[in-house]
Amino acid sequence: MFNQKLTTVISLIGSLLIVLGCTLLLPIVVGFIYGEELVYAFIIPALLSLGLGFITQFKFKKGKINLTTGMLVCALGWITISFVGALPFYLKLDYTYLDTLFETVSGFTTTGITVFTDLSNLPKSIQFWRCLIQWLGGLGFLTFFLVVTFRGQAGLFQLFTAESHKINQSRPVPNIFKTVKILWGIYALFTLLEIILLKILGVSLFDAITHSFTTLSTGGFTNYDASIAYFKQTGYQYYKLIEYVTILFMTLGGINFLVHYKVLTGEINALWDKIEMKYFWAIISGVSSLIILDHYLAFPFKWSGLERTIRYTLFQVVSILTTTGFATEGIITSFYPALAKQFFLLLMFIGGCVGSTAGGIKIIRVAILNKLLQREVKKIYYPKHAVLPVVVDGNKISDQEIFKTVALVFGWLILIVIGGAITAISSNLSAWQAFSGIFSALGNIGPFYFSVEKMQSLSAGIKITYIIGMLAGRLEILPIFVLFSKQAWRR
Amino acid sequence: MFNQKLTTVISLIGSLLIVLGCTLLLPIVVGFIYGEELVYAFIIPALLSLGLGFITQFKFKKGKINLTTGMLVCALGWITISFVGALPFYLKLDYTYLDTLFETVSGFTTTGITVFTDLSNLPKSIQFWRCLIQWLGGLGFLTFFLVVTFRGQAGLFQLFTAESHKINQSRPVPNIFKTVKILWGIYALFTLLEIILLKILGVSLFDAITHSFTTLSTGGFTNYDASIAYFKQTGYQYYKLIEYVTILFMTLGGINFLVHYKVLTGEINALWDKIEMKYFWAIISGVSSLIILDHYLAFPFKWSGLERTIRYTLFQVVSILTTTGFATEGIITSFYPALAKQFFLLLMFIGGCVGSTAGGIKIIRVAILNKLLQREVKKIYYPKHAVLPVVVDGNKISDQEIFKTVALVFGWLILIVIGGAITAISSNLSAWQAFSGIFSALGNIGPFYFSVEKMQSLSAGIKITYIIGMLAGRLEILPIFVLFSKQAWRR
Ligand SMILES: [K+]
Ligand SMILES: [K+]
Numbered sequence: 001m002f003n004q005k006l007t008t009v010i011s012l013i014g015s016l017l018i019v020l021g022c023t024l025l026l027p028i029v030v031g032f033i034y035g036e037e038l039v040y041a042f043i044i045p046a047l048l049s050l051g052l053g054f055i056t057q058f059k060f061k062k063g064k065i066n067l068t069t070g071m072l073v074c075a076l077g078w079i080t081i082s083f084v085g086a087l088p089f090y091l092k093l094d095y096t097y098l099d100t101l102f103e104t105v106s107g108f109t110t111t112g113i114t115v116f117t118d119l120s121n122l123p124k125s126i127q128f129w130r131c132l133i134q135w136l137g138g139l140g141f142l143t144f145f146l147v148v149t150f151r152g153q154a155g156l157f158q159l160f161t162a163e164s165h166k167i168n169q170s171r172p173v174p175n176i177f178k179t180v181k182i183l184w185g186i187y188a189l190f191t192l193l194e195i196i197l198l199k200i201l202g203v204s205l206f207d208a209i210t211h212s213f214t215t216l217s218t219g220g221f222t223n224y225d226a227s228i229a230y231f232k233q234t235g236y237q238y239y240k241l242i243e244y245v246t247i248l249f250m251t252l253g254g255i256n257f258l259v260h261y262k263v264l265t266g267e268i269n270a271l272w273d274k275i276e277m278k279y280f281w282a283i284i285s286g287v288s289s290l291i292i293l294d295h296y297l298a299f300p301f302k303w304s305g306l307e308r309t310i311r312y313t314l315f316q317v318v319s320i321l322t323t324t325g326f327a328t329e330g331i332i333t334s335f336y337p338a339l340a341k342q343f344f345l346l347l348m349f350i351g352g353c354v355g356s357t358a359g360g361i362k363i364i365r366v367a368i369l370n371k372l373l374q375r376e377v378k379k380i381y382y383p384k385h386a387v388l389p390v391v392v393d394g395n396k397i398s399d400q401e402i403f404k405t406v407a408l409v410f411g412w413l414i415l416i417v418i419g420g421a422i423t424a425i426s427s428n429l430s431a432w433q434a435f436s437g438i439f440s441a442l443g444n445i446g447p448f449y450f451s452v453e454k455m456q457s458l459s460a461g462i463k464i465t466y467i468i469g470m471l472a473g474r475l476e477i478l479p480i481f482v483l484f485s486k487q488a489w490r491r
Numbered sequence: 492m493f494n495q496k497l498t499t500v501i502s503l504i505g506s507l508l509i510v511l512g513c514t515l516l517l518p519i520v521v522g523f524i525y526g527e528e529l530v531y532a533f534i535i536p537a538l539l540s541l542g543l544g545f546i547t548q549f550k551f552k553k554g555k556i557n558l559t560t561g562m563l564v565c566a567l568g569w570i571t572i573s574f575v576g577a578l579p580f581y582l583k584l585d586y587t588y589l590d591t592l593f594e595t596v597s598g599f600t601t602t603g604i605t606v607f608t609d610l611s612n613l614p615k616s617i618q619f620w621r622c623l624i625q626w627l628g629g630l631g632f633l634t635f636f637l638v639v640t641f642r643g644q645a646g647l648f649q650l651f652t653a654e655s656h657k658i659n660q661s662r663p664v665p666n667i668f669k670t671v672k673i674l675w676g677i678y679a680l681f682t683l684l685e686i687i688l689l690k691i692l693g694v695s696l697f698d699a700i701t702h703s704f705t706t707l708s709t710g711g712f713t714n715y716d717a718s719i720a721y722f723k724q725t726g727y728q729y730y731k732l733i734e735y736v737t738i739l740f741m742t743l744g745g746i747n748f749l750v751h752y753k754v755l756t757g758e759i760n761a762l763w764d765k766i767e768m769k770y771f772w773a774i775i776s777g778v779s780s781l782i783i784l785d786h787y788l789a790f791p792f793k794w795s796g797l798e799r800t801i802r803y804t805l806f807q808v809v810s811i812l813t814t815t816g817f818a819t820e821g822i823i824t825s826f827y828p829a830l831a832k833q834f835f836l837l838l839m840f841i842g843g844c845v846g847s848t849a850g851g852i853k854i855i856r857v858a859i860l861n862k863l864l865q866r867e868v869k870k871i872y873y874p875k876h877a878v879l880p881v882v883v884d885g886n887k888i889s890d891q892e893i894f895k896t897v898a899l900v901f902g903w904l905i906l907i908v909i910g911g912a913i914t915a916i917s918s919n920l921s922a923w924q925a926f927s928g929i930f931s932a933l934g935n936i937g938p939f940y941f942s943v944e945k946m947q948s949l950s951a952g953i954k955i956t957y958i959i960g961m962l963a964g965r966l967e968i969l970p971i972f973v974l975f976s977k978q979a980w981r982r
Contacts, residue, residue, distance in 0.1 A: 068872040338915040338920060341922035407866075421833060424829040430832075432923040
C-alpha cells in the first residue's frame with residue numbers, strides 16, 4: 001500500500017513528533033509557576049504528538065534516505081509540527097484553527113506576523129510557547145531534532161538538504177552532527193547572554209527570556225502589541241540601552257553561526273574577511289546613512305534628535321535586514337519618507353547571511369549574482385576564449401551553484417507575483433500593500449504596510465497563501481515545488 | 492592621441508550623424524505643407540549633423556570592428572542622435588535643453604514618457620518629428636542606419652550585438668543585411684496598412700501617419716494630451732474601431748518581426764508554434780481575464796458595459812505588455828482595482844517578444860528562467876548524474892545564454908533599485924510611484940502612477956536618471972555597463 005519512500009517519510013516525521021511532544025511539556029512548567037489552569041491545552045497536544053510519534057515508530061520502518069526523501073521530510077515535517085503546535089493556541093484562546101495555524105507557522109518559520117491581539121494579556125504559558133517555537137525554528141527545528149535524536153547515521157545527512165544553508169559552508173569539524181551541536185551551543189550561549197543583559201537593564205526575567213528567544217531567532221514576536229517600543233512607552237529607565245542590546249543580538253542572529261564559532265575560537269577576522277560579511281556591514285551602514293540623509297531632507301535637523309534618529313534607523317535597518325521585524329518607530333509612520341519604504345522592501349528581499357537564523361534570499365546569493373553580472377560584462381570585451389570563472393572568496397563558484405541560486409531567486413519572484421495577485425484580488429488593499437504582505441511572508445520578516453487588525457480580517461484564502469509563503473521562504477522555495485511534484489513521490 | 496578603437500567609434504558615429512541629418516530634412520517638408528515658419532529649427536541641426544558627420548568621415552578612419560566597438564558605438568550612437576535630435580525641440584519650443592533631451596531619448600528609445608504639454612497645439616512639423624523618431628527607434632536606429640549605408644561588410648555584423656535581440660533568431664536569409672532590410676520592409680508595410688485603416692475610420696491623414704508611427708514602434712507618443720482617449724472624447728463616430736485597430740497594431744509591434752515574415756510567406760503556424768508566442772497569447776488572455784474578473788468583483792456587472800470593459804482591459808494589457816503605453820481609460824483612475832496595478836507593473840517588466848519593437852526584459856527570457864527553475868526542481872529527484880538540459884523549442888539552451896539572461900535580469904533589478912532610490916530621495920513621490928517611474932523608463936513603457944505635470948516638475952537628477960534608464964532598457968543593460976568600464980576602452 002505504501003511505497004518505501006512514503007514509509008520512510010512517515011517514520012521520520014513520527015520521530016519528529018516525539019521531539020515536539022517533549023518540547024510541549026516545557027510551557028506546562030511555566031503554567032505551574034504562574035498558577036495557570038490551562039495545563040490541558042498543552043497536555044493534550046503533547047500526548048497526541050508523543051502517541052502518534054511512537055505509533056509510527058512501531059508501524060513504519062525507515063528505509064534509505066536520499067535527497068528527495070530529505071526534501072519531503074523537511075517540507076512535511078514543518079507542516080506537521082505547525083499543525084500540532086497550533087493546538088495549545090486553539091484549545092485555550094478564542095481564535096479559529098486557521099488563525100492559530102497561521103500564528104504557529106509564523107512562529108516556527110520565525111516570520112513573526114501575528115494575528116493575535118492584546119498580547120500582554122495572554123496567559124504566560126501561551127506567551128512562552130509562542131516565543132519558544134520561534135527559538136526552536138530559528139536554527140531549524142529539523143536540525144534541533146537531529147541533535148536531540150540521532151548520533152550520526154550517514155544517510156541522515158540528506159535531511160539537511162533543505163536546511164543546508166544553515167550549515168553547508170566550511171564546517172569547523174568534519175562530523176556534521178557535531179557541527180550542528182556546536183551551532184546550537186553557540187545559539188544557546190548568546191540567548192543566555194541576552195537574557196542576562198536584559199535582566200540587568202530592568203526587564204523582567206520572563207520578558208528577558210521570551211524576547212531573547214525571539215531576538216536571536218530573528219523571529220520578532222514580543223509579548224506586547226507595541227513590540228520593543230513598549231519599553232519606551234511604559235517608561236523603562238534604560239529603554240535606549242534595551243534597544244541597543246536588541247540591535248546587537250538581532251545582528252548576531254543575522255550572521256552565519258559558523259562565523260561566530262570562528263570568532264569565539266579566536267579568529268576575529270572572520271567578522272569581515274569573507275564577501276558575505278563585507279556586504280552585510282556595507283548594507284547596514286550604507287542603507288542606514290542614506291535613510292538618515294533622506295530623513296533630514298524631509299525634517300529639520302536638530303542635534304538633540306540625532307541620537308534618536310540614528311538609533312531608530314539602525315534598529316529598523318538591522319531589524320529588517322536580519323528579518324527580525326521588531327519595531328520601535330513603526331515603519332508605517334511618517335518618520336521615514338519614501339526612500340526608506342523602498343529600501344525596507346529591498347532589505348526584506350535580501351535578508352541575512354546563510355547559516356544565520358534570518359530569512360530572505362540571503363546576502364551570499366546577491367553577491368553571487370552580482371559577481372555573475374560583472375563576469376558577463378567582462379566577457380564582452382575580453383578575448384573570446386578567455387576563461388572567466390565567477391570567483392567568490394577565492395573559490396570558483398560552480399555553474400551548478402549559480403543555476404540553483406537563479407532558480408531560487410526566480411521561484412521567489414514567481415511566488416511574490418502569485419501571492420501578490422491573490423492578495424490583491426481578494427482584499428481591498430492597495431497594490432503596494434498587497435506586495436508588502438507577501439514580501440514579508442516569503443522573507444520571514446513580519447512587518448508590512450498595513451495594520452495587524454487588517455491582517456486578521458483578511459480572507460482565509462490570503463491567510464493560506466501567506467502560510468504557504470512563510471513555509472516556502474523558510475525552506476528556500478525548492479522543497480515546496482518538490483512537494484507539489486507527482487514525479488518526486490514516485491521516483 | 493586617439494587609440495584605434497576610439498577612432499573607429501568616432502568614424503562610425505559620424506556616418507550615423509549623416510543618416511540622422513537626412514532624416515532631419517523630412518519634417519521640413521511637413522513644415523512647408525502647413526506653411527510653418529520654423530524651418531531653421533530643423534535646418535540648423537540637419538546642417539550640424541551632416542557637417543559633423545562628413546568631417547569625421549574625412550578625419551577618422553574606420554578600423555576593425557569587434558564586439559566591444561559594437562557595444563560602444565551602440566551606446567554612444569544612441570546618446571549622440573538624442574543630443575542632436577533634441578535640437579529642433581529646443582530651438583522652437585520653450586523648454587530647457589534637458590527637457591527636450593529627455594523627450595528625444597524618450598522618443599528614440601520608444602519609451603513615450605513626455606514632458607511636453609498642450610501637445611495638440613505644437614507645430615505640425617514638431618509633432619511629426621516627435622513621432623518620426625519613435626518610428627526610427629522602433630526597429631533600432633542603428634539597424635536602420637545599416638540598411639541605409641552599408642552593403643554587408645563582414646565586420647559590421649558586430650554592430651548589431653547590442654541590438655541583437657532584434658535579429659538573432661533563426662534568420663530567414665543567411666545574409667544579415669538582407670534580413671534587416673526584410674524586417675524594415677515588413678515594418679513599413681504594417682505602418683502603411685494602419686495609416687490606411689485609420690484614414691478609413693475618419694482619422695485625419697496627419698494623425699493617421701503619426702499615430703501609426705508610434706503604434707508599430709510601440710512608442711506611445713500621440714498628438715493629444717488625452718492619448719488615444721482623444722478620439723472618444725472628441726466624438727469620433729468610429730472611436731471603438733479606432734481603438735480595436737490600435738490594439739491590433741500594438742500587438743503586431745510586440746511580436747517578433749521574423750514571425751511576421753514567416754506568416755507573410757505562408758507559415759501561419761509561426762503565430763503559435765514557438766514558446767515565446769505561446770507565452771505571449773497566454774499572458775494577454777490570462778491577465779486580461781483576471782483583471783476583468785477583479786473589475787467585476789469591485790463593480791456591479793452590467794451586460795451593457797461588458798464590451799467596454801473588455802475593450803479597455805484588452806487595450807491596456809496589450810498597450811503595457813507591448814510597452815506601447817497608449818492610454819484609453821487612464822491607469823491612474825479607479826476603473827482598475829489593485830490587481831491590475833500589480834499586473835501592469837509585472838507586464839512592464841516582462842515586455843514583448845525578442846525581435847519586436849517592444850521593450851522590457853522580453854518574454855523569451857522569462858520562459859528560459861522558468862524552464863531553468865523546472866530543471867533545478869527536477870534535478871532534486873532525478874538520479875545524480877542525469878543530464879537535464881534546459882530545452883526551449885526543442886533546442887538546448889547553452890549555459891552561456893542562461894548566464895547572459897540572468898546577468899541582464901539582475902542588472903535590470905539593480906538599475907531599478909538605484910533609480911527608485913534616486914527618485915525617492917529627491918522627490919516627494921510615494922515609494923510605489925517612485926518605483927513605477929523607473930520601471931516605466933527601464934521598460935520603455937511610458938505610463939506610470941503619477942501625472943505628466945509631476946514628471947515635468949521633477950529634479951534634473953531624476954530626469955537624467957530616467958534618461959540613462961531609458962537608454963539602458965533600450966540597449967538591454969549590458970552596453971551601459973561596458974560604457975562605464977575603463978577596461979573596455981583600453982582592450
Ligand atoms: K521575523
Ligand atoms: K512605449
